[in-house]
Amino acid sequence: MRRFVRILAVLVAVSAVAFWAATGANRGWTKTSVPVKTLDEITGIEAITYEDRFLPGVDFLGAAGVAAGLLVGVSFLFRKQTQQQQTVRT
Amino acid sequence: MKTTALNLIALVGLSGVALAGPLTFDFKDPKGVNNATFTLDAPLEAISGSANGVSGTVTFDPANPAATKGKIVVAASSLHVPNPVMKDHLHGAQWMDVAKHPEIVFEAKEMKNVRTDGDVTTADVVGTFTAKGVSKEITVPVRFTYLKDRLAARGGNQQGDLLVLRSNFTIKRTDFGINPGAPQDKVANEIVIGLSIAGAAPRP
Numbered sequence: 518m519r520r521f522v523r524i525l526a527v528l529v530a531v532s533a534v535a536f537w538a539a540t541g542a543n544r545g546w547t548k549t550s551v552p553v554k555t556l557d558e559i560t561g562i563e564a565i566t567y568e569d570r571f572l573p574g575v576d577f578l579g580a581a582g583v584a585a586g587l588l589v590g591v592s593f594l595f596r597k598q599t600q601q602q603q604t605v606r607t
Numbered sequence: 608m609k610t611t612a613l614n615l616i617a618l619v620g621l622s623g624v625a626l627a628g629p630l631t632f633d634f635k636d637p638k639g640v641n642n643a644t645f646t647l648d649a650p651l652e653a654i655s656g657s658a659n660g661v662s663g664t665v666t667f668d669p670a671n672p673a674a675t676k677g678k679i680v681v682a683a684s685s686l687h688v689p690n691p692v693m694k695d696h697l698h699g700a701q702w703m704d705v706a707k708h709p710e711i712v713f714e715a716k717e718m719k720n721v722r723t724d725g726d727v728t729t730a731d732v733v734g735t736f737t738a739k740g741v742s743k744e745i746t747v748p749v750r751f752t753y754l755k756d757r758l759a760a761r762g763g764n765q766q767g768d769l770l771v772l773r774s775n776f777t778i779k780r781t782d783f784g785i786n787p788g789a790p791q792d793k794v795a796n797e798i799v800i801g802l803s804i805a806g807a808a809p810r811p
Contacts, residue, residue, distance in 0.1 A: 545652030548689035552657070557640045559754070559761050560771045560805040564640040565657045567687060575651065 519595040526588035533581030537573045547574040629668035632770040632806030634661055634679060638761060641804040643681050643711075647780070648795035654693065658711075660685030661804050665715070667770050669753050672728040673721045679772075679804065681711040701786045704739055712737040719746070726753045732774075738783040747776040758807050767809035774802040 537543070550567040557564055634641060641661040647654045660682025667675045683705040688694050698705045715734040722729050728751040736745045750773045758767035777797050781787045785798075 546690045546693070549691050550687075550689045552689065557638065557761075557805070559757055560640065560769060561752075562640050562642075562771065562803045562805055564638075565642045565644070565659065566639075567689070572689075 519592050519597060522588055522592040522595065526585040526592070529581055529588060530585040533573075533578060533585075537578055540572055543572050543574045545574050547577045548572040629666045629671075629674065630768060630770075630808040632665045632667060632677075632768075632808045634663045634665065634772075634804050634806040636661065636805060636807075643804075644801040645686075646799045647797070649793065654688060654794065656686060656688035656694075656697070658682070658685040658687065663712075665770060665772070665806055667751065667753065669755070672723055672730065672751060673718045675718055675730070675732075675751070676715055678712060678714045679802070683709050683711055701788075703785065708739045710737070713747070716744075726755070727751070728753070736778065738778070739785055741783040743782055745776070745778065747774050749774045758809060761807075765807075765809045767807055769805055769807055771805045772802060773804075774800075776800055 549569065549571055551570050551572060553566050553568050554563045555566070556562075639659060642657050642659050643661065644655070644657045658681050661679065662682075663677065663679040665675065665677030665679070667677075683703050684698070686694075686697055686703060686705070688697055696702055700707075713734055713736050715732045717733040719731040719733060720729075730749055730751070731746050732749045733744065733746045735742050736747075737743075752771040752773075754769040754771065756766070757769045758765055761769070777799050779796050780789075780798055781796055786794075
């Protein structure tokens with residue numbers, strides 16, 4: 518169980534970093550919408566509209582890091598398997 | 608015969624004067640192109656957003672741009688930043704308090720350093736800027752582009768003119784009571800504002 522929770526912690530951390538990198542490695546804050554600019558050819562004004570899109574930022578990475586750390590902490594609540602326990606099971 | 612000709616000339620002359628008078632441009636843009644942008648510097652990432660709830664009217668005389676007067680209103684509730692937590696803070700009581708102060712207004716009173724080159728006029732516009740219920744007189748550089756007979760080109764059957772206004776200026780948030788307690792090393796005191804708006808003056 519202890520090992521399982523630690524593996525889960527690593528998975529959380531790695532998948533968060535992978536998701537962050539895959540969505541553009543945004544070094545700013547997390548965004549739930551991104552600006553889209555379109556040019557009005559008559560006036561020359563760039564209209565700004567927002568498209569709903571989740572763009573994780575450094576706060577997302579931080580939250581994932583905290584979650585992974587908590588899981589590692591929780592793993593210490595489970596007793597380490599002794600040599601004897603492992604022998605009995607086998 | 609001579610009198611009739613003179614009357615005709617006078618009539619044509621008068622109609623010419625009437626046509627050359629000041630035009631009132633409505634900045635409530637049905638195409639939703641008009642926008643105001645704002646940026647505050649901050650350590651990790653500048654806080655940038657925009658607002659598209661623009662309205663107001665400007666009276667502009669192509670023959671006498673120095674006489675321009677008008678008022679531009681931005682609906683505070685249309686202020687948007689891409690981070691939802693920041694947006695909540697921005698609309699909240701400490702920052703813009705949009706529930707109590709729904710409008711950000713600039714009212715032009717006087718034009719200085721007016722220069723016209725073709726359809727483009729640049730000027731320093733003196734006016735009253737009101738945000739979060741605080742009004743202060745400021746001077747902002749404005750570029751006016753008068754687009755005669757271009758309204759129909761934007762779609763619709765309405766004939767008329769367009770007036771494009773562009774301006775970039777800076778205000779201090781502490782001058783307007785916009786979260787004056789926020790430490791300036793965390794979020795800058797200067798708010799850089801950009802305005803890109805077009806108004807229409809339809810002809811009946």
